[in-house]
Amino acid sequence: MRTINILGSTGSIGTQALQIASLHPERFRVNAITAHRNADALFAQVREFRPVMAGLTGMESHEVQIPEDLRFCDWRFGREALLCAAADVPCDDVLVSVVGMVGLPAVMAARKAGRRVLLANKEALIAGGKLVMAACPDGEDGPTLIPVDSEHSAIYQCLKASQGNSYEKILLTASGGAFRNYTLEQLENATLEQALTHPNWNMGAKITVDSASMFNKALEIVEAKWLFNAKPEQIEVLIHPQSIVHSMIQFRDGAVLAQLGAPDMRVPIAYAMAYPERIVTDAPKADFAAIGQCTFFAADTVRFPAIRIAYETLRAGGAASCMMNAANEEANAHFRAGKMKFTDIARVVENTLQRAGDLPADTIEQVYFADEKARSIAREEMAKL
Ligand code: NDP
Ligand code: MG
Secondary structure, three states: OEEEEEEOOOOHHHHHHHHHHHHOOOOEEEEEEEEOOOHHHHHHHHHHHOOOEEEEOOOOHHHOOOOHHHOOOEEEEHHHHHHHHHHHOOOOEEEEOOOOOOHHHHHHHHHHOOOEEEEOOHHHHHHHHHHHHHHOOOEOOEOOEEEOOHHHHHHHHHHHOOOOOOOOEEEEEEOOOOOOOOOHHHHHOOOHHHHOOOOOOOOOHHHHHHHHHOHHHHHHHHHHHHHHOOOHHHEEEEEOOOOOEEEEEEOOOOOEEEEEOOOOOHHHHHHHHHOOOOOOOOOOOOOHHHHOOOOOEEOOOOOOHHHHHHHHHHHHOOOHHHHHHHHHHHHHHHHHOOOOOOOHHHHHHHHHHHHHOOOOOOOHHHHHHHHHHHHHHHHHHHHHO
16 A cells, blocks of 8 residues: 655646546555645545545635535645645655646655655756756665656656666657647647647646647656756657657667557556556557557757757756746746737747846756746746737
C-alpha cells in the first residue's frame, strides 16, 4: 500500500490519477487532494476518496461553504493548502499535477519533507530545473522524482532498459498539435476554439494551447535537458502525428529504443504511481494493424518558433528557460482570454527574452525574480499589441 497526495486532483492528470487509485484500492490510499477553485468537483472527490486533507488553493474559507458530510477532513485554503498537501500531510508520493510555475514551491516543499515526487507539472522543472534536480537525487530506495509527462516517461522507461549504457541522442516526439498543417496565414487567424481541439490527447486548456503553439514541446526540450542531463544537440524533436511512439533514445551503435502505446496519459501516470511495477489500467491497448503506419517529420521552426526559442534558452543558460516559461504562461493566458492573436504568443515570448537579458537561476529567489521580471515585461509587450 502506498499513500499519495495529489496536487491538482480536479485537472486532467489529477482525475486520471484518481481513476487509477480507484482501480487499485488495495495498492493506493489518497491522503490529500487539492483543486484551485472547482469546489464542486473537489467535494465529489472528497466524498469518494475520503482523504485526510482537502484544499482549495484559489479560494479563502469565507468564499465557500463546506458541506456537512465533508467536514471529517481537514480543509485548507489559499497558497497554504498547496504546501500543506505537498509537505505536511504524511504520504509516500506527491503527484504534482497543478498547472503552471506554482508547481515549483510545491515540488521543493514535498522534497524537503522527504516525499517522492511524481511530476506532471513540467513548468516547475523549466523554471527551476537546477534546484529541482539538486533536490531529487536517486536515493537508496530508488528515484525521488519520476516523470509523468508521456515523452519523458517514455525516455525514462527506455533508459531503464538500456542496462546502464548512456544514450547518444533523445528523439522527442510531438503530435504537432491542432495546427500541424496550418499555413503561416492560417496561424495568424487561428481561434481559441481551433487551438483547443487537440488531435490525439485530451488535456487541460493551457497545455492544449501550448501544444498548438508548440510551446509544449519547447518546454519539454528543457524538461528533457534537466531530467536526463542532455546537451541541446542531444535532443531532436520529431513530429509524429499518430502519437504512438512516445519518444525514443538512440545509442552510439545506431540502435534506437522506443516506448509505444495508445496515446493515453493513464499509462505514464500509472507507471509513476506503481514504479517499478506495471499495473492494470483502463487505457486502450494499441492496435497496430488498425494504426497502419507511423510517420515522422522534422519540426518546422518557421511556423513554430517555439522550438527554436527553446534551444536558444538552453544555450543562453541561467534563467532564460525560466523566463521563456513565464512569458509563455502570461501569453497563453492572454490568448485564452481572447485578448490577442495566436501568433502573438511566440512574439511576446521572444520579445520578452530579448528585453530581459541574462539573469541567473541558481537560487529560488533568483528564479522568482527572473519569473516576475519576465511576466512584467510580457505584460508590457501584450499591452503594446
Ligand atoms: P488542468 O488545467 O486540467 O488541471 C489543473 C489542476 O490544477 C486542476 O486541479 C486545477 O484546479 C489546479 N490549478 C489550476 N490553477 C492552479 C493554481 N494557480 N494553483 C494551484 N492549483 C491550480 O491541467 P492538466 O491536468 O492538463 O495539466 C497539469 C500539469 O500536467 C501541467 O503542468 C501540464 O503541463 C502537465 N501535463 C499534462 C498532461 C495532460 O495530458 N493533461 C500531459 C503532460 C503534462 P481547478 O480544477 O479548481 O481549476
Ligand atoms: Mg508531453
